[in-house]
Amino acid sequence: MLGQLETTYVQYLSPEGKLSVAGHAVWNQLSAEMKISFYRWMSFVRMFDRRSVILQRQGRIGTYAALEGQEAAQVGSALALSKEDWIFPSYREHGVAMIAGMPLSQIFLYWMGRVEGCKPPEGVRLLPPSVPIATQIPHAVGAAWASKLKKETSVAVAYFGDGATSEGDFHEACNFAGVFRVPAILFCQNNGYAISVPFSRQSASPTVAEKAKAYNFPGIRVDGNDVLAVYDVMKQAIERARAGEGPTLIEAVTYRKGPHTTADDATRYRPASEVEEWVKHKDPLTRYTRLLKAEGLLSDAEEREWEAECKAQIDSAIKEAESSVPAPPEHLFAHVYAKLTPNELRQQQQLRKRGGRR
Amino acid sequence: MKQLTMVQAICDGLRVALDQDPSVLILGEDVGKNGGVFRATEGLWNEFGDDRVIDTPLAEAGIIGTSIGLAVNGFKPVAEIQFMGFIYPAFEQIVTHAARLRTRTQGAFPASLVIRAPYGGGIRAPELHCDSTESLFVHIPGLKVVTPATPKDAKGLLLAAIQDPDPVIYLEPMKLYRSIKEEVPEGWYEVPIGKARKVREGEDITLIAWGTMVPVAEGAAKELEKKGVSCDLIDLRSLYPLDEETIIQSVKKTGRVVIVHEAPKTAGLGAELTALINEHAFLYLEAPVTRVTGYDAPVPMFALEDDFRPSVSRVSEAVQQVLAF
Numbered sequence A: 001m002l003g004q005l006e007t008t009y010v011q012y013l014s015p016e017g018k019l020s021v022a023g024h025a026v027w028n029q030l031s032a033e034m035k036i037s038f039y040r041w042m043s044f045v046r047m048f049d050r051r052s053v054i055l056q057r058q059g060r061i062g063t064y065a066a067l068e069g070q071e072a073a074q075v076g077s078a079l080a081l082s083k084e085d086w087i088f089p090s091y092r093e094h095g096v097a098m099i100a101g102m103p104l105s106q107i108f109l110y111w112m113g114r115v116e117g118c119k120p121p122e123g124v125r126l127l128p129p130s131v132p133i134a135t136q137i138p139h140a141v142g143a144a145w146a147s148k149l150k151k152e153t154s155v156a157v158a159y160f161g162d163g164a165t166s167e168g169d170f171h172e173a174c175n176f177a178g179v180f181r182v183p184a185i186l187f188c189q190n191n192g193y194a195i196s197v198p199f200s201r202q203s204a205s206p207t208v209a210e211k212a213k214a215y216n217f218p219g220i221r222v223d224g225n226d227v228l229a230v231y232d233v234m235k236q237a238i239e240r241a242r243a244g245e246g247p248t249l250i251e252a253v254t255y256r257k258g259p260h261t262t263a264d265d266a267t268r269y270r271p272a273s274e275v276e277e278w279v280k281h282k283d284p285l286t287r288y289t290r291l292l293k294a295e296g297l298l299s300d301a302e303e304r305e306w307e308a309e310c311k312a313q314i315d316s317a318i319k320e321a322e323s324s325v326p327a328p329p330e331h332l333f334a335h336v337y338a339k340l341t342p343n344e345l346r347q348q349q350q351l352r353k354r355g356g357r358r
Numbered sequence B: 001m002k003q004l005t006m007v008q009a010i011c012d013g014l015r016v017a018l019d020q021d022p023s024v025l026i027l028g029e030d031v032g033k034n035g036g037v038f039r040a041t042e043g044l045w046n047e048f049g050d051d052r053v054i055d056t057p058l059a060e061a062g063i064i065g066t067s068i069g070l071a072v073n074g075f076k077p078v079a080e081i082q083f084m085g086f087i088y089p090a091f092e093q094i095v096t097h098a099a100r101l102r103t104r105t106q107g108a109f110p111a112s113l114v115i116r117a118p119y120g121g122g123i124r125a126p127e128l129h130c131d132s133t134e135s136l137f138v139h140i141p142g143l144k145v146v147t148p149a150t151p152k153d154a155k156g157l158l159l160a161a162i163q164d165p166d167p168v169i170y171l172e173p174m175k176l177y178r179s180i181k182e183e184v185p186e187g188w189y190e191v192p193i194g195k196a197r198k199v200r201e202g203e204d205i206t207l208i209a210w211g212t213m214v215p216v217a218e219g220a221a222k223e224l225e226k227k228g229v230s231c232d233l234i235d236l237r238s239l240y241p242l243d244e245e246t247i248i249q250s251v252k253k254t255g256r257v258v259i260v261h262e263a264p265k266t267a268g269l270g271a272e273l274t275a276l277i278n279e280h281a282f283l284y285l286e287a288p289v290t291r292v293t294g295y296d297a298p299v300p301m302f303a304l305e306d307d308f309r310p311s312v313s314r315v316s317e318a319v320q321q322v323l324a325f
């Protein structure tokens, strides 16, 4: 399946929650723990996301990039990674970040405009959100290259959107990845729009996946709202990478249910009927919950219990972030260099003495 | 005349240009159907159509590179870079080609285009959306760089930029997009590039500012007035070319200068202004030229941005120090 240029995509779980034949095979190989894990993470991520939007409305965090609708693409791909793997995200990958081990309170800090929120705990190989589009993709290729040079088994993944495929950085990263056959996964969440601009204005190719052909490595298109398919496709790409078989471009076809960020109004450019189709009929969490319930792996009571648990964790992370002591003004000089130059030291001293604001 | 905010005045300027000059094209990310993320192109796509108000792929080098080609072959592109912090993929195109094509083709194929970019902080924007890197462009011969501080200047400077035969970087202070409304003349009018605006006449000290820092310097001037200090406040408007005459005349009158900019201090435009004043008015100076600027650190995320950006009180303190020198 890998390497085929399909305009259709890999799908194991239909929007109605029914497994395909291939889906059954994948499903049967999953542990019960894994099966429930997909649900728990998707539901957790969604609750986090909805809460963040509310926090923004309340003025408790800044402009926020919601991911609702993209949970399966993020959870499915991130759960296929190991602790040793490197992650180079964009600004919408909170779900990936949590799974990688970024504490929730840190993620909140980031959206509160605090740089401390960029730093992952020891042992978490996650870079801060890359705000300039596509710029993180070459970094992932470089990190993957390093593991190859060091003969390590870790892979590196770059997360980016469909709009990012128009930037030179995307193409240069693909080219390096192909030329040096590095263990990188270029994971595109094609949610159909770059802010207001539809994919048809980004590219004359009908898909992102087919671009891999020109760089001579596999490109695979997957239903990004099908967590099982995303997980499986990602797992195969990671295995290929670890086996020294080079990079893979994955296009996860998905949809952001809400606006681009809390500062955007998506009704200006997306027809209501299209949004409704995705929200009502293609939702990644609804689909997977249906399957779990049909398989007798999740009850309504367990669902409520889990949601209560998520809420408690999110509440406590917000509390932690909001009660974290603000950095003093002179903190803006911390870490500018490994060792500050006399000029920075002098300015830092002035700022400390005078204080900021006012 | 209508009361307009700066962003409305910019939109009005673009509408007038599209209407009166058939060679004008608007291109950029989200400038069409969405009307721009700040609504600076609101309604223009509907009015002038997809061939003149163009949503491009997400690629700054592509936007500016193709604009250069469009310019060479007869159009007047007005390209939008969504935020100044995202202009860097196009840096090569701007520095190597837009700035030099006139020289390199000995006048045959100049790159006559306008690049609009919102810039500056103060609006709690996400990371990397708030830089003020005007100096990078002021430093490049062949480019003109302007930034308005009022709605009226915004429209007039924009039309002057569109009329200009050379590439103009037109920087839009986001913080001022909606903070002031004023009467803006209808139709085509120009605010000449290279002419500063006198915001206030004063005797004791010259304040020089531009863009987002004009209201800050003005706030300081008002505060100082109560203490009996009268400030001569210059809004540069044009960062390149500089209005040397207005600057030097003012310095000769007051003998004291405070320059205010949001960009970091080192190699900021304040350094150039200081050198210029030394060259032309050294003997008139009663005190060293002083700068109030952003610090020499990456523009912090918004929790610390108010500590980074010059404030009214920082400017007032600097003025008092200069007066006490």
Ligand SMILES: Cc1ncc(C[n+]2csc(CCOP(=O)(O)OP(=O)(O)O)c2C)c(N)n1
Residues within 6 Å of the ligand: A092, A131, A132, A133, A134, A160, A161, A162, A163, A164, A165, A191, A193, A194, A195, A260, B029, B058, B060, B082, B083, B086, B089
């Ligand atoms: C280099 C660069 N140009 C422009 C922007 C402004 N911008 C922020 S997000 C965005 C659209 C990105 O779309 P896409 O890559 O599809 O990702 P999505 O937001 O849909 O996840 C744009 C144009 C930016 N952040 N970086």
